[in-house]
Amino acid sequence: MKDPENTLIMEMTHGEVVISLRPDLAPNHVARIKELARDGFYDGIVFHRVIEGFMAQTGDPTGTGMGGSGQNLKAEFNDGHHGRGVCSMARAMDPDSADSQFFICFDDAGFLNGQYTVWGEVISGMENVDKIKRGEPVQDPDKIISLKVAADA
Numbered sequence: 001m002k003d004p005e006n007t008l009i010m011e012m013t014h015g016e017v018v019i020s021l022r023p024d025l026a027p028n029h030v031a032r033i034k035e036l037a038r039d040g041f042y043d044g045i046v047f048h049r050v051i052e053g054f055m056a057q058t059g060d061p062t063g064t065g066m067g068g069s070g071q072n073l074k075a076e077f078n079d080g081h082h083g084r085g086v087c088s089m090a091r092a093m094d095p096d097s098a099d100s101q102f103f104i105c106f107d108d109a110g111f112l113n114g115q116y117t118v119w120g121e122v123i124s125g126m127e128n129v130d131k132i133k134r135g136e137p138v139q140d141p142d143k144i145i146s147l148k149v150a151a152d153a
Contacts, residue, residue, distance in 0.1 A: 004149070004151040004153075005150075006020065006021040006023060007019065007123075007149070008021060008034075008037060008120070008148065009147075009149075009150050010042075010147045011144070011146045012132075013145070014128040014132070014142065015125060015127075015128040017125035017126070018124040018150075019120045019122055020121050022080065022119055026089075027076070028074065029073055029076055029089055029098070030119050030120070032073055032100075037147045037148055038148075041069060041100060042058070042059065042100075042146075043146045043147065044143060045058055045059060045143060045144050046142065047133070047138060047141050047142050047144075048063050048137055048141060049103075049137065050132050050133060050134045050136075050138050053107050054105070055103040055105050056103060056104050056106065056129060057090055057101060058101070058102065059090065059099075059101035060100070065101070065137075069099055071099060072097050073089070073098045073117075074096045075096050075098065076119075077095070077114050077115065078117065080113075080118025080119075081113060081118070082109040082110055082113055082116070082118065083108050083110070084108060084126070085121050085126050085129070086109075086118055086120075086121050086122075087104050087119055087121060087122065088103055088117060088119065089102050089116060089119060090103055090116075095115075098117060104129050106130065
């Protein structure tokens, strides 16, 4: 692990997932995700929207897709490509409505490029992401047990 301060360790239902953060692409989003992780915000949150061949979405404490931390972020659309393992912020129609919800791409989703903020990429454990139960909403959903900044783990 080359930069523990910019690496997340996510323990989830099916095992560990390691995410490399990209402050070069989205410094404000990375800072907010690290802040939320350090506060334990993501611990116990479910993957509420999981679409086969597309993505797994999490980060809503209500588990409905309608909640968040209460702090919207200004969009940091960037050149990051929405490919397999990429982590990007979910948002409503307003480009500046991203909050705490994010998704991990299962496959190439380049049609999202430039419209959503890429902030990281899975560097190990993608096989565990692939095991997340599918659904909209997901019945008996898988969850994040803990999400930590590697420097703190």
